[in-house]
Amino acid sequence: MAQRSQRENRLSSRLTECPTIYTIGDTDAERNMGSNLWLNRDDVTLSARLVRRLREAIIDGEFRPGQHLSERELCALFGVSRSLVREAVQTLAAEELITHVPHKGPMVTLLNREQARELYRVRGVLEGLACAEFAANAGEDDRERLFAIMEQLRTLSPGDAPEALVAAKNDFYDCLLSGACNRILRQMFTQLNNRIVQLRRFSLSQTGRLPITIAEIDAVIDAIRRRDANEARRLAEAHVAAAGRVADARFADFEKSGARKDGIVQDG
Structure with a gap:
């Protein structure tokens, strides 16, 4: 009770x-x-x-x-x-x-290791497309908003709660999708992102992952500043692939320790 x-x-x-x-x-x-x-x-x-x-x-x-x-x-x-x-x-x-x-x-829904791998593969494609289309299509208002959100991301520290990190990334994605000007992409990405949130808590909670995540996103932002759509896509896909490897390694650690193999083991 x-x-x-x-x-x-x-x-x-x-x-x-x-x-x-x-x-x-x-x-x-x-x-x-x-x-x-x-x-x-x-x-x-x-x-x-x-x-x-x-x-x-x-x-x-x-x-x-x-x-x-x-x-x-x-x-x-x-x-x-x-x-x-x-x-x-x-x-x-x-x-x-x-x-x-x-x-x-x-x-x-409790995601298992294979489902996580599938989700990250699809997320990489969609996030790469979103960054490419933002670089090509976004107006100045959306660009300035995205750059401001990036400044907020830089203020995050490993001691912040996972919920704060996820919320900041969600703000980033909301702006990214708005500026990409692709309604179908927004719909598909949002639904997938809702499913992958538990995995992002999973990967962001790894010791030392946050500074690397911010550096990877910063590189994407630099490409967007130059309106280099191809480079923005490449870097975004690489960022998601790295996050996917972290999540997969966490699954492997749990399996080695004898924890549940059919899904994410939550803290607490």
């Missing part, structure tokens, strides 16, 4: 900071009912809001990889009916953020 209460408090803190959480028609009473994940039933986009918030909770690590998702608990946390919960679970299962396990029900 204490663990559940702590999770609800963390979710509550994160959600109340998000300007899109409450819409016209919400009342203070509704916000304070049970869990602060409670959704306003007057909102015609209730189903979409539930999908968005459940997706965010999974991506942010509030629901851990491999965690069973109790239908009853989700109904209580979000204050919605079972039919809406089932629809949301089905939507996120289609995005492969949730996996249906026979005789056990839905759980947060």
